[in-house]
Amino acid sequence: MSADPLQPKFKINLNKYPSPYNPYHPEYNARIHGPYDPSRYYGKEPKMSMWDLKLGDIPKKLLTSDKSPQNIFGVISRFMHRYNVRHHRAARFPLNWVFQIALLGYAINYIATWGVPSGLGGRKCEQRYRYHW
Incomplete structure (x- = not known):
């Protein structure tokens, strides 16, 4: 049998990467875990969840x-x-991430200007009318 000219001479296993360049978790096994999901933890399960x-x-x-x-x-x-799967790459593109970023900006601005005098960009608590009784 003659060698096929379209096939490479050396077989390279593209599933194995050198250790520092491996994109997968060391304990990931495709036969056990199925398709790779970057949002899932493939190591040993934690003893207790943070929610518990x-x-x-x-x-x-x-x-x-x-x-x-x-x-x-x-x-x-x-x-x-x-976060990206839930908010950015959803089937129907939701805009709630835009509102979350805007709300975060508003909250940071509110906290940053708390107690700052109005002349320095803080909140104005001015009295528009003066009543004399």
Whole structure:
């Protein structure tokens, strides 16, 4: 049999990336988890969800949680993927993310100008009429 000229001479496994450039979580397995979802955590399941914590257990949870830069980046990345799927890439494009950003800007402006004199850009509480009894 002759070699097919259209086939490469060396077989390259494109599913395996060198470690620092691997876009998948190390514990992701396509046979078990199915299609890759960047908003899902593929590591070991946390012992307790943040929603199930009691107020007294929060400091203990914060002290025992992983605070490495890779983990913090992963948490932020998963949140942003979930937010984008829900608000930006929905089938019917919702505008609630526009209102959320506007509301956040209004809230920051309200807090920033609280207690600032009116001459410096704060709120004016002026008396328009003076009544003499």
